[in-house]
Amino acid sequence: MAGDRTTEHNVGTTHGRDQSAATPLMTLTYRSRATTPLSESQLSDLQHSAAARNRAENITGMMVYNDDRFFQWLEGPPASIARVWSSISQDPRHADIEALSVHSAPTRLFANWSLKLTTGLGDPLIGDLTAAAVSSTNAAAERLAALVIATEPSEARLLLLAAHAEFRSISALTELLIEPAARCLGDLWADDDCGEYDVTLGLCRLQTFLREVAADSVQQHSEHPLVVLVAPLPGEIHMLGATLDAEALWQAGHDTRVRFPSTEQALERIVATSWFDAVDLSLSPAFTREHRIDRMSHIIDSVRRASKNPALVVIAGGRAFYDRAASSADVHSDGSSTSAAHLSDDIARARRSHA
Ligand SMILES: Cc1cc2nc3c(=O)[nH]c(=O)nc-3n(C[C@H](O)[C@H](O)[C@H](O)COP(=O)(O)O)c2cc1C
Incomplete structure (x- = not known):
């Protein structure tokens, strides 16, 4: 995009490895609005002096300036974050300052930058x-x-x-x-x-x-936690769908087991040796994979036969189902999922109609 600009203050590798594993790390995000629009040179001055102080304070982070708005992520020792935040929150160059999150963090996400500045995330994104x-x-x-x-x-x-x-x-x-x-x-x-x-x-x-x-x-409490196996269909190399599904089910309070069986037989062994209320099998979230639909139905049939639970509920997911290139009838599943966000409800619905 014309006008996109990203500048960096690379601070080498020292910040990536906090000197002691015990050094606590805190992250802070906020957004704000420039009181008057900043010129390129004003923005550059702000970044240079902020990066210098961040270096001295062992802080790393990234800032977006876009559409006269700021969004900034800072990470570093809690005392340093508190000192710098005190300055930032009193700085007259911006207003409507809203802290979005403050929490401890296991690692740095922007370890190589004392302050990476970008103006190119696409307007009017931050707004x-x-x-x-x-x-x-x-x-x-x-x-x-x-x-x-x-x-x-x-x-x-x-x-x-x-x-x-x-x-x-x-x-x-x-x-x-x-x-x-x-x-x-x-x-x-x-x-x-x-x-x-x-x-x-x-x-x-x-x-x-x-x-x-x-x-x-955080995990929510569930009145009816289920034991759910989440796996990409054996042979599917795109794991993102299974990861999203596992996160969503865990958050909904289910006992979620994620496995990556490389073969149909390995998947059968998993369901034959452990009890699952439901199995979530997914295809790629990016590609439709029409050529894998037949194989998916065959695998779902054999998973049912091998399952320790004779009333196993099977849900199929992936872009094929979002695009309606395939349905649960095509793959012999009890339901299909178009988003991890609705998977817990999809499983509950399939269990009701299965009963
Ligand atoms: C949007 C915005 C982001 C800023 N980010 C930082 C920063 O990451 N680190 C920093 O030391 N100063 C940052 N500053 C500058 C501080 O507000 C302040 O001017 C500077 O730290 C000097 O502090 P002092 O005025 O208390 O001496 C930022 C200012 C603005 C307006």
């Missing part, structure tokens, strides 16, 4: 990352798909962090941004705008970034 705005257009998902296959994916990571700070829900982040971005990656490939390797890389990175933002998520 309009509300769930309503993101769901009404595919622009944020398209942007995320493009950023996640870039050589350096930290802007994709920041976009997800900013969206998570806005939505405050992993399930909304999954349904409104991550799953649509996975489909956008598939579309880029179908249009010859990227290779299959890029799609796989992009999906892996989405999976990694999801784990980072979901690190502090």
Whole structure:
């Protein structure tokens, strides 16, 4: 995009390894609005002096300036964060300052930057990352798909962090941004705008970034926790769907077991040796995989035969079901899932009709 600009203050490798494993690490995100629009040189001055102080304070992070709004992620020792935050929150260059999250973190996400600045996340992204705005257009998902296959994916990571700070829900982040971005990656490939390797890389990175933002998520209490096996269909190399499903089911309070069986026989052994109330098998969230539908029905038949639970409920997921290229009848499942966000309900519905 014309006018996109990303500048970096690379601080080498020392921040990546906090001197002591016991050093506590805190992260803080906030957003604000510039009191008067900043020129390029004012922004550059701000970044240079902030990066210098961050270096001295052992702080790393990233900042977006876009559409006269700021979004910033800071990480470092709690006392340093408190000192710098005290300065930032009194700085007259911005107003409407809203802290979005403050919590301890296991590792740094922007270890190589004392302050990475970007103005290129696509307008009006920061202003309009509300769930309503993101769901009404595919622009944020398209942007995320493009950023996640870039050589350096930290802007994709920041976009997800900013969206998570806005939505405050992993399930909304999954349904409104991550799953649509996975489909956008598939579309880029179908249009010859990227290779299959890029799609796989992009999906892996989405999976990694999801784990980072979901690190502090909490499990809800469930009145009826189920033991659920979550697995990609053997032979499916795209694991993102299973990861999203597992996170969603765990959050809903289920006893979730994630496995990656490489063969049909390995999957049969898992269901033959352990009790599961339900099995969630997924195909790629990016590609439709029409040629795997027959095989999926065959595998689901053999999973039922091998299952320790004769009333096993099987749910099928993946882009094929979102696009309605396949239905649960086609694959002999008890239900199909179009988003991890609804999987727990899909399983409950399938169990009711199974009973
Ligand atoms: C949007 C915005 C982000 C900022 N980010 C940082 C930062 O990451 N680190 C930092 O030391 N100062 C940052 N500053 C500058 C501080 O507000 C402050 O000017 C600077 O730390 C000097 O602190 P002092 O005025 O208390 O001496 C930022 C300012 C603004 C307006």
